[in-house]
Amino acid sequence: MKEAETGFGAWMGAIQARMEAALARLLPQAQLAPARLHEAMRYAALEGGKRVRPLLAFAAGELADASAERIEIAAAAVELIHAYSLVHDDLPCMDDDVLRRGKPTLHVEYDEATALLVGDALQSLAFQLLAEHRIADEARTQLEMVKVLALAAGSRGMAGGQQIDLEATGCSLTLPELEFMHIHKTGALIRAAVLLGAACGRELQQNEKPGLDRYAKAVGLAFQVVDDVLDYDASTATLGKTAGKDSKQGKPTYVSAIGIAAARRLAEELRGQAHEALKGFDARSRRLGELADFIVLRKF
Amino acid sequence: MKEAETGFGAWMGAIQARMEAALARLLPQAQLAPARLHEAMRYAALEGGKRVRPLLAFAAGELADASAERIEIAAAAVELIHAYSLVHDDLPCMDDDVLRRGKPTLHVEYDEATALLVGDALQSLAFQLLAEHRIADEARTQLEMVKVLALAAGSRGMAGGQQIDLEATGCSLTLPELEFMHIHKTGALIRAAVLLGAACGRELQQNEKPGLDRYAKAVGLAFQVVDDVLDYDASTATLGKTAGKDSKQGKPTYVSAIGIAAARRLAEELRGQAHEALKGFDARSRRLGELADFIVLRKF
Numbered sequence: 001m002k003e004a005e006t007g008f009g010a011w012m013g014a015i016q017a018r019m020e021a022a023l024a025r026l027l028p029q030a031q032l033a034p035a036r037l038h039e040a041m042r043y044a045a046l047e048g049g050k051r052v053r054p055l056l057a058f059a060a061g062e063l064a065d066a067s068a069e070r071i072e073i074a075a076a077a078v079e080l081i082h083a084y085s086l087v088h089d090d091l092p093c094m095d096d097d098v099l100r101r102g103k104p105t106l107h108v109e110y111d112e113a114t115a116l117l118v119g120d121a122l123q124s125l126a127f128q129l130l131a132e133h134r135i136a137d138e139a140r141t142q143l144e145m146v147k148v149l150a151l152a153a154g155s156r157g158m159a160g161g162q163q164i165d166l167e168a169t170g171c172s173l174t175l176p177e178l179e180f181m182h183i184h185k186t187g188a189l190i191r192a193a194v195l196l197g198a199a200c201g202r203e204l205q206q207n208e209k210p211g212l213d214r215y216a217k218a219v220g221l222a223f224q225v226v227d228d229v230l231d232y233d234a235s236t237a238t239l240g241k242t243a244g245k246d247s248k249q250g251k252p253t254y255v256s257a258i259g260i261a262a263a264r265r266l267a268e269e270l271r272g273q274a275h276e277a278l279k280g281f282d283a284r285s286r287r288l289g290e291l292a293d294f295i296v297l298r299k300f
Numbered sequence: 301m302k303e304a305e306t307g308f309g310a311w312m313g314a315i316q317a318r319m320e321a322a323l324a325r326l327l328p329q330a331q332l333a334p335a336r337l338h339e340a341m342r343y344a345a346l347e348g349g350k351r352v353r354p355l356l357a358f359a360a361g362e363l364a365d366a367s368a369e370r371i372e373i374a375a376a377a378v379e380l381i382h383a384y385s386l387v388h389d390d391l392p393c394m395d396d397d398v399l400r401r402g403k404p405t406l407h408v409e410y411d412e413a414t415a416l417l418v419g420d421a422l423q424s425l426a427f428q429l430l431a432e433h434r435i436a437d438e439a440r441t442q443l444e445m446v447k448v449l450a451l452a453a454g455s456r457g458m459a460g461g462q463q464i465d466l467e468a469t470g471c472s473l474t475l476p477e478l479e480f481m482h483i484h485k486t487g488a489l490i491r492a493a494v495l496l497g498a499a500c501g502r503e504l505q506q507n508e509k510p511g512l513d514r515y516a517k518a519v520g521l522a523f524q525v526v527d528d529v530l531d532y533d534a535s536t537a538t539l540g541k542t543a544g545k546d547s548k549q550g551k552p553t554y555v556s557a558i559g560i561a562a563a564r565r566l567a568e569e570l571r572g573q574a575h576e577a578l579k580g581f582d583a584r585s586r587r588l589g590e591l592a593d594f595i596v597l598r599k600f
Contacts, residue, residue: 028455028456032456033460033464034455034460034463034464034467036463036467037455037459037460037463038455041455084420085420088416088417088420091416093411093412093413093416094413094416111393112393113393113394113466114463114466116388116391116393116394116416117455117459117462117463117466119420120384120385120388120419120420120423120453120459121454121455121459121460123420123423123424124423124450124451124453124454124455124457124459125450125454125455127427127446127449127450128446128447128450128451128454130446131443131444131446131447131450132447138439139438139439139440139442139443140439142439142443143431143439143442143443143446144431146427146428146430146431146443146446147428147431147432149427150424150425150427150428150431151424151428153420153424154421154424154425154428155328155334155337155338155341155417155421155424155425156328156332157424159337159417159420159421159424160333160334160337160421162417163334163336163337163414163417164333164334166413166414166417167334167336
């Protein structure tokens with residue numbers, strides 16, 4: 001069976017398995033000193049979630065004819081940034097969460113100081129991966145990848161979004177304010193996953209770049225809208241994290257800002273925008289389209 | 301007056317002023333959204349300390365005929381990693397310190413969540429700087445610089461050293477164990493400062509590299525031994541941080557491991573090793589030699 005003929009579910013399963021193996025290989029081994037830190041880093045990053053960002057990196061890499069060996073390094077870097085953000089986000093001074101994907105959060109399983117250092121070290125490791133493996137034709141491109149990831153993770157990206165989130169707790173935000181927050185908090189890293197996956201391959205043509213960027217932005221926002229809808233809908237049992245916690249903590253969500261029906265409509269609209277953005281591409285954009293559907297239509 | 305004729309004190313003052321201006325320019329402006337985060341990042345990184353790591357980067361850069369414009373970017377990256385580590389280190393779950401350089405620590409002045417994000421965002425910014433400025437002749441060299449900094453900051457470097465430190469609290473360590481801890485905790489980043497400064501300039505010859513590395517290792521360790529001696533000696537007033545806190549918190553120090561007299565002798569021995577390591581170099585290594593003296597002979 002040729003790869004192009006593989007169904008989406010099988011493709012997704014294969015990438016998820018591949019990422020698990022890649023992360024297990026790229027993270028420091030648990031017996032290496034300091035062993036407790038390395039064991040905790042693996043606890044934070046392995047067996048984790050749906051791997052949406054790596055899936056996006058692989059789908060964008062396919063568009064650019066990149067090799068899987070390269071994409072998995074770029075995807076691992078993005079996923080390590082994501083994993084570190086979850087560990088820090090769960091800390092008592094932030095969301096104070098005790099459960100993540102059905103398991104005790106890292107500071108509960110280990111301790112707060114270790115959780116702090118795990119997050120710090122996972123971030124360093126992400127940049128190390130982008131620098132020490134050959135994942136683009138030109139070193140100059142790889143430097144650009146480091147910059148894209150650093151911007152996406154930093155104060156004008158994810159960390160900045162977290163800060164806006166902190167300050168917004170207990171406030172009601174307008175839709176544009178909410179959008180500004182999420183473009184930073186989740187959108188920036190999702191966009192980075194798409195751009196980094198593509199950067200592993202051929203140089204995109206001038207007309208391809210804006211389309212891919214529009215796709216990434218639509219999907220990044222859709223992901224958060226759907227998260228808010230699922231958070232509203234779900235029970236603790238099915239979601240594996242404390243459901244409804246965002247609204248309980250007084251955090252503004254798309255549901256609280258515009259209501260559940262309008263939030264569902266918005267997710268659907270963003271899915272349409274994502275597909276629209278892919279129109280200029282050939283069949284190699286198939287997985288990106290399927291992923292937009294998966295992200296919006298998922299039930300968990 | 302030619303630069304080579306400038307006294308050490310004037311040279312040091314000029315670099316410190318230059319770094320302050322560079323960091324003020326390279327950090328996001330305080331009015332930029334999210335303003336509280338950016339203001340706090342500036343609080344963490346500006347008006348800070350002796351800038352030992354930037355001084356080492358400039359001294360090593362001089363050895364390699366690097367331009368000051370390049371060195372200041374590399375030095376800023378290292379200093380931002382150092383600044384982030386102090387912010388996280390002061391948090392209640394780590395050393396729980398309220399005073400740093402005579403000012404309230406960041407989580408006291410702002411709050412814990414902001415302190416967490418400030419550290420995270422400073423780390424991202426450090427890698428952004430190494431990627432977005434042209435600071436070496438070859439992009440490949442710059443990628444190598446990203447790798448050196450990531451390794452120095454991560455679980456096999458500084459963050460790993462912090463973890464070993466955490467686990468050692470309340471224990472008595474042997475001298476080799478203590479050395480292992482400090483080679484990671486402070487030594488790795490000091491070594492990175494030297495290597496990154498040098499990487500901004502001409503390619504070092506094969507016989508120069510091991511010497512520079514031996515110098516960096518000796519100075520890195522000397523820095524910590526002297527810190528422990530000063531911590532033992534000083535009063536809160538002169539040091540600007542809670543003096544004697546390490547021994548009060550039950551942390552192993554060189555003084556607790558081998559006694560104050562032996563610790564002083566060790567610092568002197570390491571100073572000798574640093575000078576010894578510079579023997580193969582010409583007059584361009586002058587500042588590195590002076591810095592080794594400054595680091596060991598300083599009284600604050």
